Amino acid sequence: MTKDTTAWFASWFDTPFYHILYKDRDYDEAQLFMDNLTNYLNLPEHGTILDLACGKGRHSVYLNSLGYDVTGADLSENSIAYAKQFENDSLHFEVHDMCKPFGKHFDAVFNLFTSFGYFEHEADNLKTIQAIQADLNATGFGVIDFMNSEYVMNHLVPVETKTVEGITFELKRYVEDGYIVKDIAFTYEDETYHYQERVRAFTLADFEALFEKAGVYLLDVFGDYKLRKFDAKTSERLIMIFK
Template sequence: MLKDYAMWYTSWFDTSYYHTLYKDRDYDEAKQFMDNLTQYLNLESEDKILDLACGKGRHSIYLNSLGYDVTGVDLSKNSIKHASQFENDTLKFRVHDMCKPYEEKFSAVFNLFTSFGYFDNEEDNLNTIKAIKADLNTRGLGVIDFMNVDYVIEHLVPNETKEVEGIVFTINRFVKDGYIYKEIRFKDHEESFFFTEKVKAISLDDFMRYFEKADVNLLDVFGNYNLQKFDKKTSERLILIFR
């Protein structure tokens, strides 16, 4: 049971309940995004891709099926343990802190599905971008797929109840001190649980400041998984391509 907001992801992501709550994520949409993204980046077969904060590896596994040499890394030991059953000669999974550079160089580094902005230490956001840059080879490209915070805050649903696999999740959302919070309460086998997701509300302008400090060049910005141009008011996603 999580009692405060610090390092919330180390507890929540390692539980089976996290994957239960989000089991209905659209895998077809994820595959379409990977198809669009790899074509746009002009990646060649057998290029090496780092999937940063890969979770249980759904993107990594699909990218590998397209012919790429993929390394998936995540801080969650349980997620990496699950993903490791899918390893092969060109697909591997490792526990790794994304604030730090990895030990190899890649043609592309993907940070997908709002797997950024978790940190209490503001410097770690910048360190992650610096680490991505360090992980790229001479022609490599970085991708951050984040939420469009302006759209999310405008359309925020404060309260929601969702039943998944017989568990009733009560979800409360709010914005406070520059972060978007999601408080999740539920019971299972008569035991009560409370977890919190906390993500910094990072705008495009904020990312551009990070990029300037990290000496990173922003190449393009998209607003959805079809790679249509970003619109601050109407785009659900903020997808950044950089080197």
């Protein structure tokens, strides 16, 4: 599967196995983050939010329940097809490539849960930040919630076996050419599958360089979902607010 000409995120994210492997993600933690983030940003009542790389829409649905007008966008057609069941007058989902401007202006654009740094071409990282900026209105905020690469590399679990819904996933993690890589192998119905996740090990300094090229102003940096101060050694997340 990794030899496919399709970018890994376009194929792996579109499989049911991706959602099985990560089914136990902490929804309470995600909702706490959305509460803290929207309070911090002081978004207008019924404000508009673009959830960029929304997956199956869990953040979008919760943000909508808080009263915001939310658009969820993702490259995965299967994820968007699933998310569309939750649509209403103030919640919409569309297939979209985040390297390109969405074509509307929002009070906030959120890129959550390390949904950045997948691209093979460096230029696409800059294009994504430029696209986020283009989608902000005059008072809007961009938010990128990324992993703290230094912390992740220092706490990498090289080999792990995880069984979910009767499928045993063999996971191998390593750093290669500036990317944090996860090899995922498993057997399902007598067929062997192999996928790979590759995410650029961006540091805060890397993002600052991209922001400068994009003409974006970095307002604040947090290190976890409680919005505590970022520390390169101890923080698990790298959450950046910009405009």
